[in-house]
Amino acid sequence: MSLTVVANRVPIRQSDDGDWVPSVGGLTTALLPVLRQRGGAWIGMGEDPALPERQPFPADDPDFTVRRVPLSQDELDGYYYGMANRVLWPVSHYMIQHFEPNPSFMETYRSVNRRFAEAVLDEVDRSDEQIWLQDYHLMLAPKWIREARPDVTLGHFWHIPWPAMEVFRILPWARELLRGMLACDLVGVHVQEYVDNFLESARVLLGADIDGQTVHYNGHTTRVEAHPIGIEVDRFKQMADSDEVRTKAKQLRKRLGTEHIVIGIDRLDYTKGVLSRLEAFERFLENNPAYHGTVSFYQIATPSRTKVDTYQQLKREVDEVVGRINGQFARDNWVPVNYRYRTYTQFELCAFYRAADVALITPLRDGMNVVTQEFITANQNGVLILSELTGAAYLLPEAIQVNPYDRDGLAASIRTALEMNPDERTTRLNALKSTVEGLDVQRWARGFLDALHA
Ligand code: G6P
Numbered sequence: 001m002s003l004t005v006v007a008n009r010v011p012i013r014q015s016d017d018g019d020w021v022p023s024v025g026g027l028t029t030a031l032l033p034v035l036r037q038r039g040g041a042w043i044g045m046g047e048d049p050a051l052p053e054r055q056p057f058p059a060d061d062p063d064f065t066v067r068r069v070p071l072s073q074d075e076l077d078g079y080y081y082g083m084a085n086r087v088l089w090p091v092s093h094y095m096i097q098h099f100e101p102n103p104s105f106m107e108t109y110r111s112v113n114r115r116f117a118e119a120v121l122d123e124v125d126r127s128d129e130q131i132w133l134q135d136y137h138l139m140l141a142p143k144w145i146r147e148a149r150p151d152v153t154l155g156h157f158w159h160i161p162w163p164a165m166e167v168f169r170i171l172p173w174a175r176e177l178l179r180g181m182l183a184c185d186l187v188g189v190h191v192q193e194y195v196d197n198f199l200e201s202a203r204v205l206l207g208a209d210i211d212g213q214t215v216h217y218n219g220h221t222t223r224v225e226a227h228p229i230g231i232e233v234d235r236f237k238q239m240a241d242s243d244e245v246r247t248k249a250k251q252l253r254k255r256l257g258t259e260h261i262v263i264g265i266d267r268l269d270y271t272k273g274v275l276s277r278l279e280a281f282e283r284f285l286e287n288n289p290a291y292h293g294t295v296s297f298y299q300i301a302t303p304s305r306t307k308v309d310t311y312q313q314l315k316r317e318v319d320e321v322v323g324r325i326n327g328q329f330a331r332d333n334w335v336p337v338n339y340r341y342r343t344y345t346q347f348e349l350c351a352f353y354r355a356a357d358v359a360l361i362t363p364l365r366d367g368m369n370v371v372t373q374e375f376i377t378a379n380q381n382g383v384l385i386l387s388e389l390t391g392a393a394y395l396l397p398e399a400i401q402v403n404p405y406d407r408d409g410l411a412a413s414i415r416t417a418l419e420m421n422p423d424e425r426t427t428r429l430n431a432l433k434s435t436v437e438g439l440d441v442q443r444w445a446r447g448f449l450d451a452l453h454a
Pocket of ligand 1: 009135159160304305
């Protein structure tokens, strides 16, 4: 049975020497082996009109087709920068202060989702086909695919939180969007709480019949299941154990020169809680003069969605807070906050994970948060401070869990982490490691596809 994956982004990129290679990322790594084995297509947006619509991959001995849905600048602005990033993203993350309900975004989102559906229909020619859509960019495409092809199997994985019904219904198009999703046979989310929210949305907003985790609506049945995503555990373990990473981690410790290293690693996104985290670290320094000179906080922020003004604004605010903290606390031979705004390779990130004593992973809201899993896998004896407002928190009770809005609590947890005795560190980290091993990303993909087949 061949597979058609439909996601906002295509899974390949052009390397410096011009060759096409798989892009880095959990979804790509999980799904390329399946596509290689089964054949099929991966459909994503085409931002660059110079690139072909259909591209067999790999070029010399193709296993599957990469298909681009070419988008004009207006389409990109309405569908991606508008509806996806200014409407669905903030609402799903409970950050409605960033929500911009512009009807023209929805209009473009509709027409772009229709173009995705047409591309799918064009690729799919066998009735035993499985189609797997990804994320909030593609809520409406399932409905149009279903109308044309009642026989295909349609799955959708939602990678961000499915918010509480009362928050989801803030969307002026909540019902239409839900109807799009309910054309699927299976909807996957990370944790049971999001399943419950989805079911409640369907029940209240559409009057759908709910039977266990199955939604009956308009003559169609949709199962809703939790499939928590993982990382490539084996590869991260190998990377973290490599000589290159060990050396880099040692160099980093030496360069910072402090007894303790606390890290934060995120896409620069307002959902990640970088500002609150910096303010909590500032509070920690205010409350604990004895730690001055002994702790370095290293925050890596990867540039993201830089054309959206809220992201530009956030960057300015982070720059300012970092400057303020260092201005107040730095002294000869000690800079409390080391801040880097750029993209790092996975090897470099592994060195940070390995070098750290404490990871501060404190999103204001996050569907899962895979950085957590990367830290747990790569680190050897550190402590994880984790926001309770993440999907990961439901799975990782051995982390120190905090409310990221509670500045004093977060500041206190930094001290607790630094002073945790080695036995407790080891016990907690081992428990976390064994959970993360069970969440392997290949297993996630197989689990979802098996459930879709069932
Ligand atoms: C989140 C979303 C993904 C998205 C990623 C990066 O993890 O769930 O669908 O690809 O952020 O965001 P971007 O807008 O750059 O694709």
